[in-house]
Amino acid sequence: MDDSVHSRTRAQAAPGTQTLNFTLNGEPRTLEVAPNAVLLDVLREQIGLGGTKKGCDHGQCGACTVHVDGQSMNSCLRLAVMCEGQHVTTVEGLARDGELHPIQQNFLECDAYQCGYCTPGQMMSATALLNDERVGTDDASVKEAMSGNICRCGAYKNIVEAIQKSRQQLSYDATQKEGTA
Amino acid sequence: MNDMTQPNVVGQRTPRIDGEFKLTGHAGYTGELHADNMLYGYPVSATIANGKLESLELDEARAMPGVVDIFHHGHFETLHRSPNSMAHGDMVNEVRLPFEDERIYYHGQYVALVVAETFEQARAAAQRVIARYTKMSGATAGLLQTDAEGELQESSGTSRGDPEAAFGGAEVKVDSTYQIAAESHLQMEMHATLAEWHDDGQRLVVHESTQGVFFQRNAMARVFGLAQENLEVISHYIGSGFGNKLFMWPHAVATTVAARMTGRPVKVVLPRQQDMSSGGNRPASRQRIRLGADRSGKLTSVIHDSTTETSLVHQYVDGCGSATPSFYACDNVSTSQRVLEVNHGTPCPMRAPGEVSGIFALETAMDELAVELDMDPVELRLKNNAELDPASGLPWSSKHLDECLTSAAKRFGWENRNPAVGSMRDGDEIIGYGMASCTWSAGRQPCEARVELRADGSLFAACGTQDIGTGTYTIVAQAVAELTGADLSRIEVKLGETSLPAGPLSGGSMATATVLPAVAAAVRDALDAIKEVAIGSGGAFEGSDADSLSAEAGCLTDGNRRVSFEEVLETSKLSSVNGQGSAAPGNEQNEYAFRSFGAHFVEIRIDPEISRVRVARVVSSIDIGRAINPPTARNQVEGGIVMGVGMGLLEKLDYDPRDARLINANVADYIVPTHADAPEIDVELLDYPDFKHNEFGGRGVGEIGLTGVAPAIANAIYHATGKRYRDLPITIEDLLAAD
Numbered sequence: 001m002d003d004s005v006h007s008r009t010r011a012q013a014a015p016g017t018q019t020l021n022f023t024l025n026g027e028p029r030t031l032e033v034a035p036n037a038v039l040l041d042v043l044r045e046q047i048g049l050g051g052t053k054k055g056c057d058h059g060q061c062g063a064c065t066v067h068v069d070g071q072s073m074n075s076c077l078r079l080a081v082m083c084e085g086q087h088v089t090t091v092e093g094l095a096r097d098g099e100l101h102p103i104q105q106n107f108l109e110c111d112a113y114q115c116g117y118c119t120p121g122q123m124m125s126a127t128a129l130l131n132d133e134r135v136g137t138d139d140a141s142v143k144e145a146m147s148g149n150i151c152r153c154g155a156y157k158n159i160v161e162a163i164q165k166s167r168q169q170l171s172y173d174a175t176q177k178e179g180t181a
Numbered sequence: 182m183n184d185m186t187q188p189n190v191v192g193q194r195t196p197r198i199d200g201e202f203k204l205t206g207h208a209g210y211t212g213e214l215h216a217d218n219m220l221y222g223y224p225v226s227a228t229i230a231n232g233k234l235e236s237l238e239l240d241e242a243r244a245m246p247g248v249v250d251i252f253h254h255g256h257f258e259t260l261h262r263s264p265n266s267m268a269h270g271d272m273v274n275e276v277r278l279p280f281e282d283e284r285i286y287y288h289g290q291y292v293a294l295v296v297a298e299t300f301e302q303a304r305a306a307a308q309r310v311i312a313r314y315t316k317m318s319g320a321t322a323g324l325l326q327t328d329a330e331g332e333l334q335e336s337s338g339t340s341r342g343d344p345e346a347a348f349g350g351a352e353v354k355v356d357s358t359y360q361i362a363a364e365s366h367l368q369m370e371m372h373a374t375l376a377e378w379h380d381d382g383q384r385l386v387v388h389e390s391t392q393g394v395f396f397q398r399n400a401m402a403r404v405f406g407l408a409q410e411n412l413e414v415i416s417h418y419i420g421s422g423f424g425n426k427l428f429m430w431p432h433a434v435a436t437t438v439a440a441r442m443t444g445r446p447v448k449v450v451l452p453r454q455q456d457m458s459s460g461g462n463r464p465a466s467r468q469r470i471r472l473g474a475d476r477s478g479k480l481t482s483v484i485h486d487s488t489t490e491t492s493l494v495h496q497y498v499d500g501c502g503s504a505t506p507s508f509y510a511c512d513n514v515s516t517s518q519r520v521l522e523v524n525h526g527t528p529c530p531m532r533a534p535g536e537v538s539g540i541f542a543l544e545t546a547m548d549e550l551a552v553e554l555d556m557d558p559v560e561l562r563l564k565n566n567a568e569l570d571p572a573s574g575l576p577w578s579s580k581h582l583d584e585c586l587t588s589a590a591k592r593f594g595w596e597n598r599n600p601a602v603g604s605m606r607d608g609d610e611i612i613g614y615g616m617a618s619c620t621w622s623a624g625r626q627p628c629e630a631r632v633e634l635r636a637d638g639s640l641f642a643a644c645g646t647q648d649i650g651t652g653t654y655t656i657v658a659q660a661v662a663e664l665t666g667a668d669l670s671r672i673e674v675k676l677g678e679t680s681l682p683a684g685p686l687s688g689g690s691m692a693t694a695t696v697l698p699a700v701a702a703a704v705r706d707a708l709d710a711i712k713e714v715a716i717g718s719g720g721a722f723e724g725s726d727a728d729s730l731s732a733e734a735g736c737l738t739d740g741n742r743r744v745s746f747e748e749v750l751e752t753s754k755l756s757s758v759n760g761q762g763s764a765a766p767g768n769e770q771n772e773y774a775f776r777s778f779g780a781h782f783v784e785i786r787i788d789p790e791i792s793r794v795r796v797a798r799v800v801s802s803i804d805i806g807r808a809i810n811p812p813t814a815r816n817q818v819e820g821g822i823v824m825g826v827g828m829g830l831l832e833k834l835d836y837d838p839r840d841a842r843l844i845n846a847n848v849a850d851y852i853v854p855t856h857a858d859a860p861e862i863d864v865e866l867l868d869y870p871d872f873k874h875n876e877f878g879g880r881g882v883g884e885i886g887l888t889g890v891a892p893a894i895a896n897a898i899y900h901a902t903g904k905r906y907r908d909l910p911i912t913i914e915d916l917l918a919a920d
Contacts, residue, residue: 016246034301045221045300050213051206053420055369056453060848063369091206104204108196111812114820115650116203117210117369117420147855150848152369153421153650154823155816156859 022083024049025093033080040064040075043090051091051120055150062149065121065128066090072128074148091120094127102166102173103127112162114153122149126163130170137167185876190662190669192868195810198674199418199654208418211390212373216446219375220249222296222439223303224432225310226455230288230524230841231320237293238311245309247302249443253293254280258438264403271399272428274461275527277494278404279431279438285314286493287526288842289458294435296443320524320841324465324490325360331488331521334498339506339572342513344471347482351473355549359470359542360908362833363490364463365851366531370420371456374433375448376440385412389433390419392426392649393686398679400429401437409679416677419649419687423824424530425461426649427688432459457846462834464490464499464528468542472550473513478564480511485543488519489535492527496520499528501539504620504888506572507776508543509565524841525834530688532824533621533884537891541828544617544892545907548899557600558896559590562618562780570774578769578873581804582618582778585867589802590616592863593782602903610786612797615897619803619889623775623871623880624691627765628699629682632661632707635757636750640667640735642703643675646684646696651883652813653692659809660697660877664704667735667746682761690777690881693809697877698764707760708732711746714753721749764875773873777880779803781822783860783893787901792916796826796860796894803864803885806871807878818864818886825890827854830910 017032024047033042040057043049043066052075055063059077066075067089094101103123106112113119125146129135135145142160151159185191202208227234239251250256257280264271279291292312297303321327348354375388385407391397394414402409419426432449440447451460466489473482487501502516533540551558566583569576590596598614599605605612633641642661648654658672675681682703685695712730715722715737721744722730722737729739736743750757784798799822808814831852835845845851864886870878895906904919 034299036305037301041300044213045215048215049206050209053210053370054212054450055371055420056848058453058847061369091204095205100201100204104201107204108200111197111816113200113203113650114652114813114816115369115419115421116199116208117650119203120206123204143856143859147857150369150853150855152367152423152824152853153816154820154854154859156823156854156856157819157862158816160856 018081020081020084022085023087025089035081037080038076039078039080039083042080043075049090049092053117053120055118062125063118063121065124065149067124067128072125091124094123102169103162106162106165110158110162110165112158113155118149118151122151122159125149130167139164185878188663190659191809191877192807194812195655195659195669197652197655197813198658198669199648210370210418210420211375211388211416212370212450214375214388216375216377219446219448220296220298220443221300221303222294222436222447222449223307224291224435224449224451224455225293225295225307225312226459227285227288227290227292229285229314229316232285232314232316234283234285234292235313235315242295242306242309245302245306247298248306249296249298251293251295251310252280252435252439252442254283258442260404261406264400269399270396271403272396273400274428274430274529275495277431279435287524289455289526291431291435291459294439296439296447321522322838322841323363323523323525323836324467324488324521325362326838329521331519334518334520337498337500337518338516340515344482344484344513344515347513348471348473348484351481352476353474353550353553355470355472355546355553357470357546357549357907359468359545361466361538361541362909363465363525364531364828364832365457365834366423366425366461367848367851367853368421368423368425371451371453372426372430372432372460373450374436375446376437377446378441382441383411385437387414387433387437389414389416390426391416392419392422392647392688393428394647394677394679395645395683396427396686397429397433404434405437414679416647419647421650423532424534424688427530427686430460453848454846457851458843459526461529462526463531464497466499466501466538468501468539470542470546472546474550474554478554478556478561480509480565481513483509483511483514485516485539487517487539488521490523490525490528491520492525493522495527497528499538500535504536504539505543507570507774508620510567510571511565525836533888536621537888540619540888541891541909544889545895548896549905558616559586559595562586573774575772575774578773578775579806579869579871580778581867581869585778585780585802585804588865589780589782589800592865593800595782603901609790610788611901613785613787613897613901615893615895615900616780616782617889617892617896619779619781619885621690621777621885621888623694623777623874624689625766625875626685626691626695627763628684628695629763630696630699630703631682632700632703632760633757634707634711634746634750636747636755638671638747640665640672642672642700643681644684644696644700645679645681646692647677647687649687651687651692651817652810653687653696655813656693656809657696657700660700661704664701664732665735666733671735690883690885693879693881694875698875699762701876702762702764703760705760706762707758710758710760711737711749714755714758715749717753719753721752769873775874775880777805777885779885781889781893783897785894785897785901792913794830794898794911794916798861800863801865802867804867804869805882805885806874806880807868808866808882809877809879811866814866814882815864817882819862821886822862822890823854823859825887826858826860828909829891829894833910
């Protein structure tokens with residue numbers, strides 16, 4: 001790749017910006033953002049975290065899903081300035097200390113993707129629903145809850161398999177933790 | 182040479198080697214790349230489908246913060262005419278260059294490109310550009326909105342025997358017309374370009390989300406008058422394409438001109454609406470099929486006449502009849518193809534282009550024939566199975582359609598089907614069983630590759646093809662591992678750059694069979710080179726005969742002693758050895774016909790109270806030769822089935838019949854299958870390596886899974902309702918109208 005092209009970028013203050021203080025993947029951040037800047041674009045263009053994807057830019061495909069204070073949200077439908085004081089988690093915040101999150105490991109092993117473009121959004125929705133007691137644990141409930149995340153490659157079967165495998169592992173981990181506590 | 186009849190890595194489940202990059206967000210798709218001092222472009226597109234751009238009011242937009250320039254007709258570089266040749270490797274998706282004149286040929290055609298310091302500024306200014314048009318009457322809203330016949334494409338037709346006479350005299354006949362709405366690829370990553378000029382405009386680097394870096398480089402070299410070696414096109418990760426990223430589009434040219442005229446790198450990611458209106462579509466089709474058969478079900482005549490759409494600025498022929506001459510054993514077969522110009526954005530190949538539409542018509546017609554004959558549709562297909570390729574008269578390299586039909590039927594439980602219409606119920610739901618065969622040609626192209634064995638213990642393979650999500654990175658690594666015995670974790674694969682050895686388009690289900698033999702040749706060349714090093718003076722096997730050495734487990738061995746590649750290189754003070762390889766189809770092309778076949782069986786369930794159809798279950802058996810990486814190959818077929826559910830029941834680009842404007846260019850109004858729409862899927866990949874096609878035995882798998890799904894659904898709906906639906910998509914409105 002040409003050296004001058006990279007996936008990190010400069011912080012740039014344009015005229016008429018506002019100061020935004022929020023926590024991104026556990027780290028406090030202060031940024032100057034345009035009032036019309038959407039969280040998705042700030043993540044991708046201003047901060048240089050390209051893992052959160054733009055698939056439709058108006059809340060229809062789910063590729064831009066992030067967690068805001070633990071809730072899954074379409075980052076394309078949220079102005080960046082609305083995140084003042086909030087905790088935002090992106091796909092870059094899923095792995096910890098170089099270890100893949102169980103959902104990432106199971107997406108890898110179940111081949112729960114093809115092109116990989118919708119994948120961060122699928123995983124962010126999946127990790128949110130695994131913590132959401134309102135969503136049933138059966139395949140049909142998972143499919144219903146995941147239907148805001150379109151995968152045009154059609155890897156749905158493997159995605160559901162990866163989610164259900166993660167559920168088993170996460171509940172196993174939780175049981176183990178309780179046992180050792 | 183390795184024994185490919187019993188490989189160790191090829192044919193084995195291998196998690197994607199690029200998987201971790203995709204799963205952690207670090208893959209780097211085109212739209213998320215940045216260049217120093219980069220500007221953002223945002224196109225402005227026409228809001229009419231037929232007319233003339235009279236004026237652009239730009240003062241307000243130009244005064245907006247951060248705006249650097251606005252390009253349009255009259256303020257744009259003069260370019261060389263676009264090339265468009267498959268043979269020369271410079272085919273484009275739209276030959277009309279952006280802003281070429283003031284005529285508006287389709288809704289969504291670019292009229293300006295705003296370039297600004299930030300994305301928000303470019304978007305805001307683009308929304309302030311005011312375009313004034315003169316609308317012209319007579320826009321053609323689409324093939325299915327007219328009775329126009331279109332231009333006959335003399336070169337696209339085929340004929341054998343006397344199909345008209347045979348049809349006239351047939352004991353049993355079907356004569357039906359089928360219509361399929363235009364579809365959107367709706368690949369998740371929109372078209373994106375990042376263009377950067379270097380060395381005072383002498384050298385160009387373009388990052389493009391493309392299925393063909395070499396095609397785009399060759400086309401851009403012609404348009405910009407550059408030597409090919411001064412132009413690089415890069416595409417490491419592609420948020421898929423399904424055909425609409427095969428060839429260059431005008432947005433890439435506009436972005437590159439903007440970069441030259443502003444003297445700064447420019448990035449454009451098409452908004453979804455523009456991607457759908459101006460970034461390709463599968464054209465609508467109208468097909469008439471006439472089948473003649475004798476009472477026993479033997480086909481005596483197949484006549485397949487098709488018409489598809491193209492735009493007013495580019496000729497695209499979506500050849501619907503291309504599979505038909507090879508599909509069934511029948512002495513009298515003809516196909517014809519017409520093309521009608523309409524006021525739409527230019528159509529282009531979309532997954533299984535042409536054939537998937539043709540197979541919908543043919544396989545629905547076969548179901549109609551089975552009903553006429555009162556014969557089981559599986560039996561009808563087995564009876565007409567072609568033992569030789571009836572189009573060429575050549576034997577098939579490998580064909581197991583009969584096994585696909587019987588195996589899938591058995592797993593599906595076809596024997597439980599009561600053929601009487603509407604006879605199968607489960608509670609309030611009516612159940613329908615339907616089936617269809619599927620097929621896709623097995624092509625292969627010339628290809629080059631390079632392989633390095635390195636003293637740091639790594640192995641490196643490079644080819645200028647792409648991985649669009651099919652798993653090409655991984656199968657290249659598998660091929661290297663197979664032939665060297667080296668562990669997969671040591672193998673690095675580089676694709677998607679025109680600085681690499683020339684590789685093929687990622688399309689037509691051809692990449693696997695094209696790339697792997699070239700990689701194998703490069704591995705063998707590298708192994709020859711390291712053997713020469715090893716037997717040379719001071720080498721690890723000094724004085725040995727090169728023929729006595731072989732590779733295993735990432736080492737050279739003479740049968741007694743193993744020395745790792747890195748040790749061989751270090752012993753001789755070399756950093757690496759390099760292997761070049763090339764491969765191309767050969768004389769086998771004159772001896773055999775190459776095509777994959779399979780069968781889909783579908784269960785649909787209809788809730789008659791609300792006229793809702795759901796695809797509950799799909800059971801498929803597909804013969805693709807050997808699956809190089811079974812999970813990724815299976816994933817391709819499963820994904821094709823999901824897309825087939827969309828084609829059958831959901832997908833339709835809606836053009837306003839009054840003025841040809843595209844009215845559903847967004848992901849909410851253009852409906853594709855979601856998780857909840859995905860049926861239960863059971864795919865079997867038969868394992869008959871096709872060594873006549875290539876030494877790895879794989880024929881490619883990207884398209885075949887989609888073919889045959891929509892007719893199997895339509896045939897199942899007939900079984901449930903007794904209504905024959907010949908137009909796609911089959912919507913809830915269609916079912917309501919039938920009541």
